[in-house]
Each structure stands twice: as C-alpha cells, then as structure tokens.
Amino acid sequence: MDKKFFLGIAVAAAIIFFAAAVATSLPKNTISAEDRETLYQVSTIDALMQGVYNGVQPFSEVRKHGDFGIGTFDALDGEMIALGGKYYQVKSDGNAYPVPDSATTPFSTVTFFEPDFRITTDHPMNYSELSVYLSKHLPSKNMIYAIRMHGIFPVMKVRSVPRQTPPYLPLTAAVANQTVFTYAGANGTVVGFTIPQFFAGLNVPGYHLHFISDDKKIGGHILDMTVPADASAELDITPGFHMVLPESGQFAGTDLTKDMHADLAKVER
Numbered sequence: 001m002d003k004k005f006f007l008g009i010a011v012a013a014a015i016i017f018f019a020a021a022v023a024t025s026l027p028k029n030t031i032s033a034e035d036r037e038t039l040y041q042v043s044t045i046d047a048l049m050q051g052v053y054n055g056v057q058p059f060s061e062v063r064k065h066g067d068f069g070i071g072t073f074d075a076l077d078g079e080m081i082a083l084g085g086k087y088y089q090v091k092s093d094g095n096a097y098p099v100p101d102s103a104t105t106p107f108s109t110v111t112f113f114e115p116d117f118r119i120t121t122d123h124p125m126n127y128s129e130l131s132v133y134l135s136k137h138l139p140s141k142n143m144i145y146a147i148r149m150h151g152i153f154p155v156m157k158v159r160s161v162p163r164q165t166p167p168y169l170p171l172t173a174a175v176a177n178q179t180v181f182t183y184a185g186a187n188g189t190v191v192g193f194t195i196p197q198f199f200a201g202l203n204v205p206g207y208h209l210h211f212i213s214d215d216k217k218i219g220g221h222i223l224d225m226t227v228p229a230d231a232s233a234e235l236d237i238t239p240g241f242h243m244v245l246p247e248s249g250q251f252a253g254t255d256l257t258k259d260m261h262a263d264l265a266k267v268e269r
Helices: 003-025 047-051 059-065 127-136 171-177 251-252 261-268
Strands: 038-042 066-072 079-083 086-089 096-097 108-111 117-120 144-160 179-195 206-213 219-227 232-238 242-244
Touching: 038 059, 047 171, 047 261, 059 086, 059 108, 066 144, 066 179, 066 206, 066 251, 079 144, 079 171, 079 179, 079 219, 086 206, 086 219, 127 179, 127 206, 144 206, 171 261, 179 219
Parallel strands: 038 242
Antiparallel strands: 038 108, 066 079, 066 108, 079 086, 086 096, 117 232, 144 179, 144 219, 144 232, 179 206, 206 219
16 A cells, blocks of 8 residues: 555544544534524414414423524413523413423424614504504515514503413413403513414414513513504514424324414404
8 A cells, every 4th residue: 555545544534533523612502504594483373273282392492493482381371482592481460480491382483583684663553553564674575584672662462371271272262361461661572573474374474473571570472562653673584494393192183274364363463
C-alpha cells in the first residue's frame, strides 16, 4: 500500500472525528432553523370537537417544539397560553396557573415566535373588525401566521371551559357550561394564530386567539375584544407544519369525515 492510501485513511478519520466532536458539543435540545419556523400541533380540531379530550402528550414534550402558542388540557380543563417560553393554564375560575411538565394535552399548537412584520391599526375596532383588517394586510392568505399583540385593551371578553367527566360530550355541549369574564382596560398579550381555510378539519381556519394578562393572573380564550387606534400586531410567518396524532384511545375510533364547520363557528365565538 502506498503513502496516498494511508494519507486518504488519515484524512477520512480526521473528518469523522471532527464531525463527531461537533455533534457531541451541540446541546441535545438544539432546534434547527427549519423547526423554529414550524407550527407543531397535537391532534386535530375536529377530534376535539367530537369529545376526544384525553391528554395524549405531556407538556414536557410540547415545550421542546415552541415557546409560543395555545391549546387545552386533559379532559378539556381550561385554556392554554404559551408566551416567552412560559406555559399557563387558565381554569374555569378565570385564574392562570403555571403548567407542570406532567400535564397533558389533547390539542395544542405551538411554535417559536420570531416576528417577521408588524401591522398597526388606524382606528378602534372589535375582534371581527380586527380580523378583517389584519387579513387585508397579510402577504398571502395561504400561510400560517402566529400573532402577538401587547397593550391595554379597552374590552377583553374571554372564556374558559371547566374540566369534563367521561363519557365526554361534544365540544358544543362542553362550552354550554363555560365561564365568561369581561375585563375593562385589560393589560396583557393576545397570543394565537390565523390559519388558512384549507386547514379545515385539522385546525381552526381563521383567527384563534387567547389572552394572558401582564401579571399572569388572568386570561382565557378570546370571544371578543376591542383594540385602540394604535394597536400593534406582530406576525410570524410560519411555513412549516408538523402534526402528531394520538396512537391510542378515543381518536382511533372517531369519525373524522364529518363536516364540523358550523359547530366550530359556534364554539369559537
């Protein structure tokens, strides 16, 4: 064997050693740039609509995929808000509590929030008016956008759904017992997403927003709100989508071919 052969082996070994050294030096929880631009979702909204409320993934895992998002809890016990890497559970008493890693979710959507652009309102408006206004300024209606709005909201109307007991009723029945809170001059952050219409059945098409106060004491799923003339919405274009489906339990036997559009509209607002 000549020197070139041994030199080739030496170079190859050096490359392998270097690659291994780099790999082992990276933190185990390092998130790729591509993953940071992904909406990570547990289960489907239509499954939730039909009473699939059993938690299927612990928040210890959900946290790995996003520092921002919304969702709910095992047995549909309240509303979830993730903001700045902190996760909160707003229960039916209207109060927000830190979410332990051991808590589980039947439906959640999270991402790493990194704003791409900003939209500022030019006059006061309610939720419906805001939705129309924001949509007019979106670069495309075929993308997922994470939305964050911070400020003082003249009116903030939110709800939370109490913990359910088996056998679970559909979500339209569960929200019949929701608790509703209306706050004046609410200081806090709106957290959520606007989802393209072609996601119908998987997620909530249109705007799905939750609220958490600055003191992290109150919040919930937004039913209505008013925003001032100079409200600023930060939006993060989220081109990736990753969904995890339950491998056992109610989900496997649920008929997900039904059109739940009308029922979904009732529970969202």
